Amino acid sequence: MKNLNDLFPISGCDDLQRIGDVIFVHGLMGHYRETWHPKGKRDDNDFWPAWLGRDLPNVGIWSLGYEAEPFAWKGNTMPLVDRATNSLALLDTYDIGDRPLIFITHSMGGLLVKQMLRHANDFGTARWKAIVEQTKGIVFLSTPHSGSDLANWIKYIGDFLITTVSVDELKAHDSRLRELNLLYRNHQHLSKIPMEVYYEKYQTKGILVVNETTADPTIQGVIPIPMEENHISICRPESDKKPIYKRVKKFINENLNTPLKQIQLNPKDPKVEKIHIKQQSNCTNFKGSVNIGGDFVVGQQNKFIE
Numbered sequence: 001m002k003n004l005n006d007l008f009p010i011s012g013c014d015d016l017q018r019i020g021d022v023i024f025v026h027g028l029m030g031h032y033r034e035t036w037h038p039k040g041k042r043d044d045n046d047f048w049p050a051w052l053g054r055d056l057p058n059v060g061i062w063s064l065g066y067e068a069e070p071f072a073w074k075g076n077t078m079p080l081v082d083r084a085t086n087s088l089a090l091l092d093t094y095d096i097g098d099r100p101l102i103f104i105t106h107s108m109g110g111l112l113v114k115q116m117l118r119h120a121n122d123f124g125t126a127r128w129k130a131i132v133e134q135t136k137g138i139v140f141l142s143t144p145h146s147g148s149d150l151a152n153w154i155k156y157i158g159d160f161l162i163t164t165v166s167v168d169e170l171k172a173h174d175s176r177l178r179e180l181n182l183l184y185r186n187h188q189h190l191s192k193i194p195m196e197v198y199y200e201k202y203q204t205k206g207i208l209v210v211n212e213t214t215a216d217p218t219i220q221g222v223i224p225i226p227m228e229e230n231h232i233s234i235c236r237p238e239s240d241k242k243p244i245y246k247r248v249k250k251f252i253n254e255n256l257n258t259p260l261k262q263i264q265l266n267p268k269d270p271k272v273e274k275i276h277i278k279q280q281s282n283c284t285n286f287k288g289s290v291n292i293g294g295d296f297v298v299g300q301q302n303k304f305i306e
Helices: 048-055 080-093 109-121 125-134 149-159 167-168 175-186 244-254
Strands: 008-011 020-025 060-065 101-106 137-139 196-202 225-226 276-279 283-292 295-304
Touching: 008 048, 008 080, 008 175, 020 109, 020 276, 048 060, 048 244, 060 276, 060 295, 080 109, 080 125, 101 244, 109 137, 125 137, 137 244, 196 244
Parallel strands: 020 060, 020 101, 101 137, 137 196, 196 225
Antiparallel strands: 008 060, 276 283, 283 295
């Protein structure tokens, strides 16, 4: 049986000159290919991760796979905090964090990414810290930031079918999710990561899995956008003409290659006069002048990304 706990390349991942990476992250009961395919296929490349690879040939497109089952008899699962650590180590294995990065997430996948970036910021590991610092944006597709009533319902029938920890953690108003949401709302860096939020307006088999309230990360300036989709179809656009595809591609273009912030220098320091940094397509461009101990240097230098 194929190991599903891996980071799977979709397009452009072997290109050492690529300007950045985009990683798809599925949710509960998801699959690294099936979740994103309009017909739920696992062996067909006619799906939107591949379309992005076609339209953005200088970007690496990946899909993260991991086990997250609602019932114990269906397979294994990990608590969110453990899965986040596991996934961070996996991304580091593939040198994710060397380039600008955007995550596209569905449902529980958005919570996983939030926990991953929290770990990356807090654990003090330089390679993992680079992942959060290089994250230029997150797309949330029907992510239950404060939990889902569906998880409550599954837990109810779990008296007959043993549920996993993933279901426990997805319950509406779960204390861990509230704490994670509160952290992102107030964190100096995490709250500043550009976010695009979409949620379903149609029911899935009679249930609205993620409503407009729980889909809202409650971060200033982030406006949840309702879509004429259900919980499954929202992450399975049928063509590159669908609004989800066009808007996500626009979000990637606008945020993946954003300029690096200008270095904050002490204006009273006589050793430093001026320096500017800007990001170009495949290099970092240093331009300006520096006064170091009386030696005045002016000009520019390009450092190419390998």
